[in-house]
Amino acid sequence: MTRSRATAIGFTAVLMWALLALFTIGSAPVPPFLLNALCFAIGGIIGLIWTARRGFGVLRSVSWRVYAFGSLxxxxxxxxxxxxFRLSPTAETGLIAYLWPLFIVLLSGLLPGERLGFWHILGALIAFAGAALIVLGREQGGEGSALGLGLAFLCALTWAGYSVASRRLGAVPTESVTVFCLVTAALSLAVHLMVEPTLWPQGVFGWASVLALGLGPVGLAFFTWDVGMKRGDIQLLGVASYxxxxxxTLALVAAGIAKPSVAILAAAVLITTGAALAAWASAKRVKSSDDQSLL
Incomplete structure (x- = not known):
């Protein structure tokens, strides 16, 4: 698989995550951990189908440490x-939680064979500014708390760390994500039974939203993201994640849940500019490597 194809596959995860808010709203009033359990169970079933292509023996070759790392x-x-978000249901919490693409870009410089350039960092910062316009422009109630903001920061570090570490686990088959999903579903169900009331989706649309979440944003997306992180352009994917x-937000506008605004247009310009800078930097690096190989 070529680097560009793996990058394209990884970006499909970003496209699927764009529907996360829309389907989550449609799944109300299901509490968070029950929703997590349902969605990751569906994702695990997708993984079993994915794994069946190569045979389930491929899962036995993976260390329990890798399974523990990915599941946790x-x-x-x-x-x-x-x-x-329970402790601090504010836009600032969302913005801090969305630092993970920037952390991916910065941490990728520590990977062997990767080189972090000025334009990657600039592109990530510009795209982050665009994301900030979107997140801070959302209407959210409630008061923030230092603990909630701290957990959001740890949340961003966790996803960035997992994504970058996936690159170091390049020899581990993507089928291992199947086990990650199934274990996450089991852990989420256990937490749900301990701390949440059991509330099921309402009507056909509610169940359809849960199914859509499990098939896409909280299912297949983790498999395609794994491919992108292990074999694609990690800096470009980090910036493009914004x-x-x-x-x-555009999906919510199309569904009539949110209203269009100048901030959305400005954010589109900033995010596109940031991604374009990162893409240009990556293309320039590849060309430079090709030129050196010809010498």
């Missing part, structure tokens, strides 16, 4: 995310 990362990210809050 997926569960930990969502646990921190939900807890952060398209998620923009596309999410």
């Amino acid at each position: 990362a997926l569960f930990g990210y969502h646990a921190l995310y939900f807890s952060a 398209a998620a809050p923009l596309l999410s």
Whole structure:
């Protein structure tokens, strides 16, 4: 698989995450951890179908340490995310939680064979400014708390760390994400039974929203993201991830849940500019490497 194709596959995860807010709203009143359990169970079923192509023997070749790492990362990210918003349901919490693409770009410079350039960092900062316009422009009630903001920061670090570490686990088959999903579903169900009331989706639309979440944003997306992180352009994917809050808002506008605004247009310009800078920097690096190989 080529680097560009893996990058394109990884970006499909960003497109799917853009529908996360829309389907989450449609899944009300399901509490967070029950929703997590349902969605990751569906994602695990998708993984079993994915794995069946190569045979389930491929899962036996993966170390239990990798399974523990991936499962705790997926569960930990969502646990921190939900807890952060319960303690601090503010736009600032969302903005801090969305630092993970910037952290991916910065941490990628520590990976062997990767080189972090000035234009990657500038592109990430410009795209982050665009995401900030979207997140801070959302109407959210409630008061913030230092603990909630701190959990949001840990949430961003958790996802960035998992994504970058996936690159170091390049030899581990993507089928391992199947186990990550199933274990996360089991852990989420256990937490739900301990701390949440059981409220099921309402009507056909509610169940359809849960199914859509499990098939896409909280299912297949983790498999395609794994491909992108292991074999694609990690800096470009990090910057391009800022398209998620923009596309999410556009999806809400299309559904009539949110209203169009000048801020959305400005955010689109900033995110597109940031992604273009990162893409240009990556293309320039590839060309430079090709030129040196010819010498």
